Amino acid sequence: MKKLMLGNEAVARGLYEAGCRVVSSYPGTPSTEISEAVAKYDEVYAEWAPNEKVATEVAIGASFGGARSFCAMKHVGLNVAADPLFTASYTGVNGGMILAVADDQGMHSSQNEQDSRHYAMAAKLPMVEPSDSGECKAFVKAAYEMSEQFDTPVLLRLSTRVSHSQSVVEELPREDVPVKEYVKNPQKYVMMPAFAKGRHVAVEKRMEALAQFAETTGLNRIEWGDTKIGVICSGIAYQYVKEALGDRASVLKLGLIHPLPDNMIRTFAQKVDKLYVIEELDDIFETHVKKLGIACEGKDLFTWLGEYSPQMIAQKLLGKTTPYRTFPESVPVRPPVMCPGCPHRGLYYVLAKMKLMVSGDIGCYTLGATAPLNAMDTCVCMGASISALHGFNKARNMQDRSVAVIGDSTFMHSGMTGLVNIGYNKGNSTVIILDNRITGMTGHQDNPTTGRTLKGEEVPQVSIEAVCHAAGIQRVRVVDPYDTVQVEQALKEELAAPEPSVIISRRPCVLLKSVQKKAPLVVDADKCRACKACFKIGCPSIHMEQGKAAIDPTLCVGCGLCASLCPFHAIGQEEVR
Amino acid sequence: METKSIMIVGVGGQGSLLASRILGHVFLSQGYDVKVSEVHGMSQRGGSVVTYIKYGDQVYSPIVEQGEADFILSFEQLEAARCLPYLKQDGTMILSTQQIDPMPVITGAAQYPEQIVEKLQQTGANIIAVDALALAQQAGSAKATNTVLIGILSQKMPFPQEEWEKAIQELVPERFLTLNQKAFALGREAADREE
Numbered sequence: 001m002k003k004l005m006l007g008n009e010a011v012a013r014g015l016y017e018a019g020c021r022v023v024s025s026y027p028g029t030p031s032t033e034i035s036e037a038v039a040k041y042d043e044v045y046a047e048w049a050p051n052e053k054v055a056t057e058v059a060i061g062a063s064f065g066g067a068r069s070f071c072a073m074k075h076v077g078l079n080v081a082a083d084p085l086f087t088a089s090y091t092g093v094n095g096g097m098i099l100a101v102a103d104d105q106g107m108h109s110s111q112n113e114q115d116s117r118h119y120a121m122a123a124k125l126p127m128v129e130p131s132d133s134g135e136c137k138a139f140v141k142a143a144y145e146m147s148e149q150f151d152t153p154v155l156l157r158l159s160t161r162v163s164h165s166q167s168v169v170e171e172l173p174r175e176d177v178p179v180k181e182y183v184k185n186p187q188k189y190v191m192m193p194a195f196a197k198g199r200h201v202a203v204e205k206r207m208e209a210l211a212q213f214a215e216t217t218g219l220n221r222i223e224w225g226d227t228k229i230g231v232i233c234s235g236i237a238y239q240y241v242k243e244a245l246g247d248r249a250s251v252l253k254l255g256l257i258h259p260l261p262d263n264m265i266r267t268f269a270q271k272v273d274k275l276y277v278i279e280e281l282d283d284i285f286e287t288h289v290k291k292l293g294i295a296c297e298g299k300d301l302f303t304w305l306g307e308y309s310p311q312m313i314a315q316k317l318l319g320k321t322t323p324y325r326t327f328p329e330s331v332p333v334r335p336p337v338m339c340p341g342c343p344h345r346g347l348y349y350v351l352a353k354m355k356l357m358v359s360g361d362i363g364c365y366t367l368g369a370t371a372p373l374n375a376m377d378t379c380v381c382m383g384a385s386i387s388a389l390h391g392f393n394k395a396r397n398m399q400d401r402s403v404a405v406i407g408d409s410t411f412m413h414s415g416m417t418g419l420v421n422i423g424y425n426k427g428n429s430t431v432i433i434l435d436n437r438i439t440g441m442t443g444h445q446d447n448p449t450t451g452r453t454l455k456g457e458e459v460p461q462v463s464i465e466a467v468c469h470a471a472g473i474q475r476v477r478v479v480d481p482y483d484t485v486q487v488e489q490a491l492k493e494e495l496a497a498p499e500p501s502v503i504i505s506r507r508p509c510v511l512l513k514s515v516q517k518k519a520p521l522v523v524d525a526d527k528c529r530a531c532k533a534c535f536k537i538g539c540p541s542i543h544m545e546q547g548k549a550a551i552d553p554t555l556c557v558g559c560g561l562c563a564s565l566c567p568f569h570a571i572g573q574e575e576v577r
Numbered sequence: 578m579e580t581k582s583i584m585i586v587g588v589g590g591q592g593s594l595l596a597s598r599i600l601g602h603v604f605l606s607q608g609y610d611v612k613v614s615e616v617h618g619m620s621q622r623g624g625s626v627v628t629y630i631k632y633g634d635q636v637y638s639p640i641v642e643q644g645e646a647d648f649i650l651s652f653e654q655l656e657a658a659r660c661l662p663y664l665k666q667d668g669t670m671i672l673s674t675q676q677i678d679p680m681p682v683i684t685g686a687a688q689y690p691e692q693i694v695e696k697l698q699q700t701g702a703n704i705i706a707v708d709a710l711a712l713a714q715q716a717g718s719a720k721a722t723n724t725v726l727i728g729i730l731s732q733k734m735p736f737p738q739e740e741w742e743k744a745i746q747e748l749v750p751e752r753f754l755t756l757n758q759k760a761f762a763l764g765r766e767a768a769d770r771e772e
Binding site: 002004006029030032033079108109132161164165166167168239242243309310311322323324325326327328329331332333334335337338339364366367370371372437441443535538540542543552554555 | 588589590598601602605610611612613614616617620622636637638640643645654655658659662663664666677679681682684687688689699700701702719721
């Protein structure tokens with residue numbers, strides 16, 4: 001049956017059909033839906049790991065154990081997983097193994113736009129890149145075959161536009177791939193110098209064999225059109241090229257993007273008058289083509305930044321432009337904001353009020369950096385809030401005026417090690433764990449603290465308090481972020497304490513179905529003096545109407561934070577008024 | 578057939594994902610190739626959200642660019658103004674007159690433009706402005722605004738009413754079905770009034 005599927009759902013379908021048995025991932029936009037979708041198949045074991053390194057190691061172990069295995073992550077997640085990946089390249093596989101990495105050209109939901117193709121080259125691994133949902137499914141199957149044929153993990157490169165676009169997919173039944181026999185083989189699987197030296201030889205041989213394979217595999221193909229223009233491309237850029245140029249160009253479409261098919265590239269280049277390499281982000285194909293001694297144009301025409309588009313290509317190659325209308329005045333931007341009723345808002349209100357230095361982290365709560373709260377100073381990567389604050393305070397002794405903020409899932413991911421470092425190295429920093437009982441930003445995934453697995457089973461919750469105590473932190477306390485008075489009091493005490501402390505700001509994400517929303521609040525216009533005290537919290541449901549504050553009833557969930565800050569008691573429930 | 582392009586724009590959380598799925602379902606049932614591009618992650622948190630839907634004999638790029646949209650469905654006035662450049666010269670914009678202040682307006686750093694509908698019409702674009710939120714509330718929930726807009730759009734497209742109704746039936750959860758069917762019907766009536 002033909003169905004519309006997200007690229008991510010199609011990857012999941014491919015895993016199911018290809019007989020994959022073990023999936024371990026950490027959520028990260030735009031990769032998250034793969035693991036959510038595959039978890040719905042009973043035949044596939046799927047889990048959320050606490051971070052990408054663990055997920056990758058689980059997949060490696062499952063492969064050693066003889067099963068077809070898989071892990072998925074976003075581009076920056078692969079930085080976390082790089083350590084096991086580079087050595088898994090040496091061990092190779094038993095059951096086939098795929099690691100999916102989703103790049104985020106344009107940084108729709110990321111802190112950088114690194115190009116994950118560098119990892120394929122650095123770790124000496126084959127990498128495939130689909131250009132739509134149909135290929136997502138097909139390439140998963142091809143990747144497993146390649147993995148087992150060449151004894152290697154295979155990287156599956158995705159991008160926001162492929163992962164989050166739906167296109168047509170034909171569903172097929174699952175292939176039964178039995179678990180292979182496990183044979184103890186330390187020369188292959190114990191990577192210590194004596195054995196690893198032998199495996200490095202195998203890696204180089206494998207890359208040579210894969211380079212041969214690249215010339216003949218159906219994953220790479222030439223689509224002949226007019227030979228005045230020749231384009232080398234892959235992934236979503238291929239779709240843009242086809243839409244922009246149609247038959248006015250010939251296209252070498254790469255599906256296996258590492259290693260590259262040198263002879264195919266040479267043949268293609270000889271037959272076209274002018275060769276272009278069109279690739280988003282870095283100049284990886286272009287550099288390779290030029291290394292072969294072939295002239296081509298790439299980054300001298302096209303940007304290193306963000307996403308490409310058909311119009312960009314049509315304009316650069318054909319000089320074609322499309323007319324459009326413009327609105328006659330400037331349109332204010334609409335940046336993302338914390339949701340109405342978000343538990344983080346009350347906490348950030350206090351942090352802003354106390355003018356603290358805030359060492360931030362990755363999650364919904366990164367939005368605390370934006371106006372009007374402006375309550376974040378730094379944010380680098382998952383887990384950095386705690387360790388960087390420790391470093392900041394070792395440098396400046398600002399422990400009475402600085403805090404780290406980190407979410408529950410991010411704390412499990414890589415915040416714990418930073419806290420151990422504070423406990424161990426006589427730190428005196430104050431860490432706030434924003435425990436909203438879920439992994440929020442990526443769309444509500446469970447984590448070790450929520451007491452539920454990816455498959456929906458109930459399990460014991462990892463206790464954040466117990467982890468903090470075990471890390472050597474004596475002062476651990478819990479506050480309700482809706483109670484700003486309590487939050488401020490706790491902060492004053494913990495910042496003054498001569499030892500490190502953890503404040504757990506605990507209240508479930510307001511978007512969780514289990515959270516009861518209250519009736520929207522209303523402003524009593526007679527009492528409102530337009531002092532704008534309620535505007536300081538940056539709630540999207542509060543705005544001005546005829547010179548008085550007003551609350552949008554379609555957005556307000558009745559959290560009451562604004563009411564608690566109104567000096568004139570002008571905000572309340574309708575019936576109370 | 579030349580590829581047709583539709584954009585759905587609104588504010589994160591307004592429910593544009595369901596609208597795009599209904600459209601995708603209808604076009605697929607008519608035998609077309611279809612691509613839908615969605616936004617997930619951070620932008621969904623109250624920011625501008627854009628969804629593209631394209632159909633035709635063969636669709637390559639899933640994105641819609643300036644001057645390309647045959648139809649734009651906008652859940653909110655400011656977002657309608659923002660996406661005007663994407664409308665094709667002879668395209669049609671269907672917009673809900675709801676206004677949601679973005680944070681720069683709330684903090685006083687920017688002004689919400691006045692008389693957006695009039696200014697859009699003055700550009701010569703085909704604009705259908707409807708209080709879709711009120712119709713959705715009349716149907717039973719503000720959350721059905723998307724189905725009201727779909728109802729209006731369905732009158733402007735060459736596919737039979739049953740196909741739209743079938744798609745709604747298949748994609749809307751059981752307990753919200755009656756509500757959305759009503760919202761769809763109210764949208765179709767509103768389109769008739771606009772004729």
